[in-house]
Amino acid sequence: MTAKPKNNKNNKPAHKIKPKVITPTAKAPKHGARYVAAHGVREVLVDGTPLDIALSGQALFVQLERRDRAFARLIAATVFRRLGQIDKVLAPFIKKTPTDYALAVLRTGAAQILFLDTPAYAAVNGSVALLRRSKKTAHMAGMANAVLRRVTEQGQDLLAKTSTLDNIPTWLLKSWTESYGVEASQKMADMLIQEPPLDLTTKPGIAGPDGEVLPGGTVRLAKAGDVRALSGYDEGNWWVQDVSAALPIRLLGDISGKRILDMCAAPGGKTLQLAAAGANVTALDKSEGRLERVKENLARTGLKADIAVGDAAKWRDPQNTSGGGFDIVILDAPCTATGTYRRRPDVLHNKKPEHIDSLARIQEKLIMAAARHVAPGGTLIYCTCSLQKREGEGQITKFMQNRTDFRLNSLLGIEDLGVAETVTPEGVVRVLPHFMHEKGGMDGFFVASLSCG
Ligand SMILES: C[S@@+](CC[C@H](N)C(=O)[O-])C[C@H]1O[C@@H](n2cnc3c(N)ncnc32)[C@H](O)[C@@H]1O
Structure with missing residues (x-):
């Protein structure tokens, strides 16, 4: 199995990479969020595209309901928060190197089974369906079914043997350990698996929406959500920072x-x-x-x-x-x-x-x-x-x-x-x-x- 992502074939800085627009087929809306997430994950790892562009650059993404877009983002972000752990869980079950897309489907499927509230049957069937959609990938549907069923049965036990440090690419972890030490690097790795809060800077003398006021004046809200719906957005009382x-x-x-x-x-x-x-x-x-x-x-x-x-x-x-x-x-x-x-x-x-x-x-x-x-x-x-x-x-x-x-x-x-x-x-x-x-x-x-x- 190619457990490690193939990084940025073009070797360009991420901000210079233009998104490749994937045109949905007639069948695209079925399992749309999973489809978008798997293609997004593949594109980040293979082409080095930033995730927000890899998702929003897909024609299908804009057709999705807001809730499904959020689900696609959540699946893909979970893959990148947990990539090393996911790959360690998948590795014993993958006998033959899958294509980049099939591997992305396995990773997104495993992310749902291991870390999200998705019922396992939905994660397995949805992932298998993504591969069945195209003649090019249909032959890998059986393999995905077998692998993800074993992740469902044994995944949590294997996960218990992994560490959050597994999610940091080796070269980065080495540089962090050299710069900040082992203990700090472990704590930094632990931060990756958490959803961050939302921080707002307010205009001087103006209170922001209800949240925790941090030293320095930043207003911290526990969850991100739609910032435009927060009080004071239209009035321009604050900005996200x-x-x-x-x-x-x-x-x-x-x-x-x-x-x-x-x-x-x-x-x-x-x-x-x-x-x-x-x-x-x-x-x-x-x-x-x-x-x-x-x-x-x-x-x-x-x-x-x-x-x-x-x-x-x-x-x-x-x-x-x-x-x-x-x-x-x-x-x-x-x-x-x-x-x-x-x-x-x-x-x-x-x-x-x-x-x-x-x-x-x-x-x-x-x-x-x-x-x-x-x-x-x-x-x-x-x-x-x-x-x-x-x-x-x-x-x-x-x-x-x-x-x-x-x-x-x-x-x-x-x-x-x-x-x-x-x-x-x-x-x-x-x-x-x-x-x-x-x-x-x-x-x-x-x-x-x-x-x-
Ligand atoms: C880290 S972001 C800046 C964030 C910004 N200061 C803020 O607080 O919102 C870096 C910015 O540098 C710009 N940039 C990169 N190279 C530049 C250059 N040679 N001249 C001017 N801007 C450049 C990018 O377009 C990007 O907007």
């Missing part, structure tokens, strides 16, 4: 009237925070499509920012063409996003070490470009939602070797998140996903603050 992602701007204190460049701004969480705090913000991003999201968010919240489209590595400030025109520059750099795995469990499975190399090169260029826009005495904030130190601490070390006119500001004592280890002795923020685990955890995040001159 993980508590970790809100940190870099919270660290800045009073920024009213400051000129601030948000260099990689879309979809705009930090731009909204800056604008709500009274700063004069320029929101720059190279993606016009993603900047539309920033515009929509600004319109909904009634906040203002100047929008600029362009490559931040080359962008010139029209007000200061020689640079140095901003009090503060925020670089929330493109990264592997491994810190967001609680909400996007597929990020752990569609990334490879090569992606870190190519993203690190981009980050290096962008941080040098960001520094050119900082006014003397101004501040540069560098942050990423990656857990890989090379994309965080490593970039800062390199940058400070190149730009000796910048110094690292210690963030110790600036923000009390109720989690003592958030700020390292070096004075940078390194959030790990199990911090605040009793309340549902946080996205992994890195933040450094540097002063110019």
